[in-house]
Amino acid sequence: MLIEKNDIPIVAMDFMNSVHFEDVEIINSLFELILRCENVFSDENILAIDEAFTQWIVHTKEHFRGEEIKMEEMRFAPYPFHKMEHDNALGLMDEIFKEWRQSRDIMVLKVYFIEELPQWFTQHIAGMDTVTAMFFKIGISPCSMR
Template structure:
């Protein structure tokens, strides 16, 4: 899929299931970004933006819960640090969603989706997820 996040440019980690989840998330954010761009010409897409945001949040919650559970099950030493980063990212996403619902500020939404999130996503995968995936692989995790 072309768009904000090229799935072939997402850093790859040692566990295929994590790469798949990252690609899914990028596609959800790309869809949301398409709607943000469409909103500039047609504000009537706000209901579609609401739906796209909910899909992204639900996917992110499931993504983080699964990763956190697997880190605990495998005894990943940096679990608390990684899980806290998930908590921070999810809190930021929930705040963004709350602000969008209350204020409908497309500029704030666009800034997060187009600038803040892609940088966080890339950095998180390149650091925490890379180390976590290697640990999963070395511990023999199969998913």
Template sequence: MGLIYAEQVDFMSLESMQETHEREIKILNDIDKLAIDHQLDKTDPAQLIAKIEEYIVHVKEHFASEERLMRKYNFPSYDMHKTAHDMFLADLDYATSQWRRSANIEKITNFVRKTPEWIVLHVNTVDTPTSNYLVKMIEKESISG
């Protein structure tokens, strides 16, 4: 069982975006599994905490790399896509600070468990057209040298 499956999100025409999405799905499922283990036997949450820290870094780099590519190739809907990322990051930051302040790890694991719905929608409606645009621009660039 997993929280989210790679098949739920569209396959990206741009390989780097596809790899990033697969990596994120893997981290989310790892967090879900570690959180279940922690709830069941109340073991030391060190592994879970390390995975959550990895997730936070990953998400920021995920969004930043898409934004770099969009700027490089003048993606027309950059502002809309960037705003969607920023809104998600604001929610992530809020959940992170709630967790750090209360030392209640569920503040962040509950947030993480709710993210697949957002990710599936974002990837399929926003990342897909972005990826298709970027691939076209990169191809054009390689033809014209």
């Protein structure tokens, strides 16, 4: 298992925690497909990765958009910074997927999933999402407290 649910931070909003747990399941399932393809490089395994990665991108866009809509509705001042981090993460996901589809080099995916994704995911939740969730809950951004 790449990411354990118990290893990710819990934020102040249950709907965000639920989506993060879904993310963990999707990421772990996709990583298992990557490992399977590394062991048996077949058209079937390649197709399974392509389908799962595409579904993960769709899920992630929906996840981010849900947070972004709520940030806009609540006039969350650091929204542009949070959205920029979402946009950068989606951009990297798209870039990695494109490189994979062009090269079919399983190491492109494996390196991203091991060396970049878990750290980014955990840090994003611990930082951006924790602050955002607290704002959603109490209506005050820790960024504006003095």
